[in-house]
Amino acid sequence: MPQLTKAKNKSKQQEMLIEEALLDNYDHYYHIAYSYVHNETDAGDIVQEGAYQAIRHCASLQKPEYVKTWLYRIMLNEVFLFCRNRKKETPCAEELSQRSQLDTYCDIDLLNALDQLDARDKSVIILRYFEEYKLDEIADILEENISTVKSRLYRSLKKLRLQLVDDWIWEG
Numbered sequence: 001m002p003q004l005t006k007a008k009n010k011s012k013q014q015e016m017l018i019e020e021a022l023l024d025n026y027d028h029y030y031h032i033a034y035s036y037v038h039n040e041t042d043a044g045d046i047v048q049e050g051a052y053q054a055i056r057h058c059a060s061l062q063k064p065e066y067v068k069t070w071l072y073r074i075m076l077n078e079v080f081l082f083c084r085n086r087k088k089e090t091p092c093a094e095e096l097s098q099r100s101q102l103d104t105y106c107d108i109d110l111l112n113a114l115d116q117l118d119a120r121d122k123s124v125i126i127l128r129y130f131e132e133y134k135l136d137e138i139a140d141i142l143e144e145n146i147s148t149v150k151s152r153l154y155r156s157l158k159k160l161r162l163q164l165v166d167d168w169i170w171e172g
Helices: 002-024 026-037 040-056 064-088 093-102 108-115 119-130 135-142 146-171
Strands: none
Touching: 002 026, 002 040, 002 064, 026 040, 026 064, 026 119, 040 064, 064 119, 064 135, 108 119, 108 146, 119 135, 119 146, 135 146
């Protein structure tokens, strides 16, 4: 019986830790989701589903010191799942106009160039430059080797640079 009580206490502590991390970093999770879907409602749904999944599977958190990394991984998986499901649907005209009205990002060219990247490459750029994570933290979040993350980062930066220069040449 004491073993069961100890397990329940650990589970409750992990759940509280996850809830605290979710509340502290909600804006970051929302920002990442919004950068992929460009819709406030969808971004909110993604973060809510990610929070639900995190609390539901709190027992799978093996190291409490990595709770933030663990949550980012869950949120990115939810984003990728949403994007895969959305590709199967065709947006109506109202959704398309709503997306363009809600998008208040100041550098439209950069946003469009980011949208041209593969989902994993885009994640590396967003986590590095918009969320200001270090490369080793990004490797943990994406569950990839740090060399792979570096390769993705530099390849993505090159693609972005080429895309932005190409856009500038044709517009100029």
